[in-house]
Amino acid sequence: xxxxxxxxxxxxxxxxxxxxxxxTHLGLTWPQAYAKAKHxxxxxxxxxxxxxxxxxxxxxxxxxxxxxxxxxxxxxxxxLLIADEATSALDTIVQAEIVALIRRLVTEDGMTLLxxxxxxxxxxxxxxxxxxxxxxxxxxxxxxxxxxxxxAEPYTRALLDAHIGLDAKPLLNRAGLHP
Numbered sequence: 495x496x497x498x499x500x501x502x503x504x505x506x507x508x509x510x511x512x513x514x515x516x517x518t519h520l521g522l523t524w525p526q527a528y529a530k531a532k533h534x535x536x537x538x539x540x541x542x543x544x545x546x547x548x549x550x551x552x553x554x555x556x557x558x559x560x561x562x563x564x565x566x567x568x569x570x571x572x573x574l575l576i577a578d579e580a581t582s583a584l585d586t587i588v589q590a591e592i593v594a595l596i597r598r599l600v601t602e603d604g605m606t607l608l609x610x611x612x613x614x615x616x617x618x619x620x621x622x623x624x625x626x627x628x629x630x631x632x633x634x635x636x637x638x639x640x641x642x643x644x645x646a647e648p649y650t651r652a653l654l655d656a657h658i659g660l661d662a663k664p665l666l667n668r669a670g671l672h673p
Contacts (some may be wrong), residue, residue: 496579498559501566502551508535509547512566519570534565538595557588561595568599575600578610593619614653618642626650 495501503511512534513527522530528547535543538561551559560580567575577596581589597620600607609620617624617638624641626634626649634647645651 495560495563496582498556498563498583499551501563502559504551506550507547508549508551508554508562512562512569515566515569530569531565534569535562537568537599538562538565540565557584557591560584560588560592564592564595564599568603568605571603573605574608575605576608576610579612580609581613581616582611596620612653613657614642615657626653 502508509528509531512531513522513524516522516527516530517524520527520530532543532547535546540546540558540561546554546558546562551562554562564580575596580596581592584592593616596607599605607620609617611617614624618641621638624634624636624638625632626641626647628649634641634645634650641650642654645654
């Protein structure tokens, strides 16, 4: 979520919010759902999952709330994870942690990731393919190497210039691609 605070119920404990997803979609009992919620908080590496289960959103940092939102998002075992500006409201260190977390969860669970972001560097790091949209319309679609290495559209070039200047090599290397 762009704003994990807005996605969490401020008057409901974190554990209940995650457990509710598991109960609704997986048909678990409350004890099973709470056990799953604790397991998910461990998977997203939230410190002290037992305390977090009883905590309310206002008691958590922005990065912790994002981890809780991710735990709730994967509670029902989806095949598709949609991450809409998942790192935009976080500081640089927490952004890197969330990127690593998303990458690990997608790999471990065999999910497809649909990343929505204005940060083309982030897209290059997480995506195999990139679609560039302008005014709600797709203007360019290709592999990450194609889009980053040889953008065909001026708008795509402008996005790249805003992040990396004229040289795409550092971004391609960071994404594990070679120009």
